[in-house]
Amino acid sequence: MTKVYEKSPAFFETFDRKPGQQHTTHYCPGCGHGTLNKIMADLVAELGIQDQTIYVGPVGCGVFIYYYFEGACASAAHGRASAVATGISRSNPDGIVVSYQGDGDLAAIGTGNAIHAANRGENMIVFFVNNNLYGMTGGQMAPTTLLEQKTSTSPYGRSEINDGYPLRMSEMMAGLEAPTLVARVGVNNPKNIRQAVKVIRKGLEIQRDKKGYVFIEVMSQCPTNWKKDPVEACEWIDDVVCKQYPLGVFKDLTDERQAQRRPRREVEFAAVAKQLGLRGDDDTGLDKMTLPQPEMRFKFAGFGGQGVLSLGLMVAQMATERNMEVTWLPSYGPEMRGGVANSSVVIGENPIGTPVVDVPDVLVALNRPSMDKLSPLVKEDGLIVYNSSLIDQIPADLKGKVCPLPATTLAAEAGTVKAANVVVLGFVARMTGIFTLAELEEFLCETFKKPALQEINLKAVAAGWNAAEAFI
Numbered sequence: 409m410t411k412v413y414e415k416s417p418a419f420f421e422t423f424d425r426k427p428g429q430q431h432t433t434h435y436c437p438g439c440g441h442g443t444l445n446k447i448m449a450d451l452v453a454e455l456g457i458q459d460q461t462i463y464v465g466p467v468g469c470g471v472f473i474y475y476y477f478e479g480a481c482a483s484a485a486h487g488r489a490s491a492v493a494t495g496i497s498r499s500n501p502d503g504i505v506v507s508y509q510g511d512g513d514l515a516a517i518g519t520g521n522a523i524h525a526a527n528r529g530e531n532m533i534v535f536f537v538n539n540n541l542y543g544m545t546g547g548q549m550a551p552t553t554l555l556e557q558k559t560s561t562s563p564y565g566r567s568e569i570n571d572g573y574p575l576r577m578s579e580m581m582a583g584l585e586a587p588t589l590v591a592r593v594g595v596n597n598p599k600n601i602r603q604a605v606k607v608i609r610k611g612l613e614i615q616r617d618k619k620g621y622v623f624i625e626v627m628s629q630c631p632t633n634w635k636k637d638p639v640e641a642c643e644w645i646d647d648v649v650c651k652q653y654p655l656g657v658f659k660d661l662t663d664e665r666q667a668q669r670r671p672r673r674e675v676e677f678a679a680v681a682k683q684l685g686l687r688g689d690d691d692t693g694l695d696k697m698t699l700p701q702p703e704m705r706f707k708f709a710g711f712g713g714q715g716v717l718s719l720g721l722m723v724a725q726m727a728t729e730r731n732m733e734v735t736w737l738p739s740y741g742p743e744m745r746g747g748v749a750n751s752s753v754v755i756g757e758n759p760i761g762t763p764v765v766d767v768p769d770v771l772v773a774l775n776r777p778s779m780d781k782l783s784p785l786v787k788e789d790g791l792i793v794y795n796s797s798l799i800d801q802i803p804a805d806l807k808g809k810v811c812p813l814p815a816t817t818l819a820a821e822a823g824t825v826k827a828a829n830v831v832v833l834g835f836v837a838r839m840t841g842i843f844t845l846a847e848l849e850e851f852l853c854e855t856f857k858k859p860a861l862q863e864i865n866l867k868a869v870a871a872g873w874n875a876a877e878a879f880i
């Protein structure tokens with residue numbers, strides 16, 4: 409009889425990451441991540457813990473797990489998944505917290521976070537996907553890279569003199585007192601997959617029973633960056649990788665450990681705000697802004713380094729000061745492979761439904777790719793401001809008011825090209841009427857304390873403000 413395999417109910421029915429690609433993941437063919445994701449989803453469904461499970465995703469090839477697992481998901485900054493998972497675990501003592509990280513993320517950038525979460529014995533299961541290099545960013549050497557292994561940043565092979573030795577995270581974690589279960593498994597052949605299923609099931613059961621910290625290192629093939637076909641990559645794990653990273657269970661205290669429950673500490677926002685030097689109250693005493701419509705949706709886009717995230721933040725901060733409802737949503741890093749960085753800001757008189765800005769009222773495009781990609785999305789009566797110092801060609805048939813602003817040139821005249829975002833701030837404020845020049849100047853003086861920086865930014869904002877004259 410033919411056995412029919414069905415997709416785990418712990419996965420979404422369709423993966424809505426990209427139109428036309430809704431039944432496959434983004435992983436490369438033969439990649440170990442896909443196999444691991446399937447094992448996790450099958451076991452979460454089998455154990456009946458889907459409603460309790462909270463996934464914390466990394467930066468790296470595992471970044472898109474929120475498109476695949478139907479459950480609560482959070483994305484952590486690079487290396488910080490164990491720290492974010494700690495917060496989630498402490499504030500959701502009934503949840504089952506799954507932290508998912510690669511070797512660049514956990515064993516390099518976030519080593520400290522990972523070790524201390526383990527040492528505290530947090531209630532969480534950590535999947536440490538080890539493919540010996542940074543996969544998503546192009547195969548750079550990681551602390552886990554094998555000696556003599558060639559990567560894009562070790563073209564002559566890793567050397568112990570230069571780069572140290574491959575880091576055995578599982579052995580290190582097993583040396584700590586707190587972890588309950590530490591194991592290394594493989595997903596490269598049926599025998600290893602069967603063993604991985606057993607260990608992962610146990611790890612999830614430990615979480616269900618609140619018995620503390622679990623660390624499961626998963627030796628995972630990366631055919632793309634290893635420059636091998638999928639079969640060769642699977643064989644290479646057995647023949648070479650596992651000599652350095654032997655599979656096995658390094659520590660298992662499941663039977664001895666009791667359930668540990670940390671009391672959920674309620675935290676007063678005002679106390680946290682005080683600790684961080686922020687205002688604890690909601691009302692600044694300033695009048696609300698007058699918007700041309702009840703809600704305004706902005707998109708600020710450009711290359712990383714052009715200050716588009718801080719431009720959005722400045723607008724958001726000023727609106728917050730004026731007691732408006734505000735969201736600021738930055739987008740950069742893995743979402744942006746080869747694309748543009750951007751920040752979305754929504755300012756409203758009423759609570760905001762979503763911080764995502766698909767159809768902007770105002771678009772600022774500081775480089776050509778962002779102009780090409782985002783300008784056709786702007787509303788019919790919207791505003792498009794583009795950096796004419798860098799963009800010499802714009803898409804045809806754009807809707808809305810299209811304003812060329814030589815932001816880089818005006819910023820250079822003010823003292824530094826880095827102030828191009830402040831030039832834009834002045835321009836957009838005047839075009840939309842959301843802030844006065846005096847309000848902008850006051851904000852910049854509070855933000856930039858050094859006199860030299862203050863002078864440049866005041867000149868830059870005035871240049872943008874004056875440039876708007878021609879379009880009003």
Ligand code: SF4
Nearest residue numbers: 435436439469543630
């Ligand atoms: S780059 Fe490597 S780890 Fe990343 S998805 Fe492709 S095969 Fe998998």
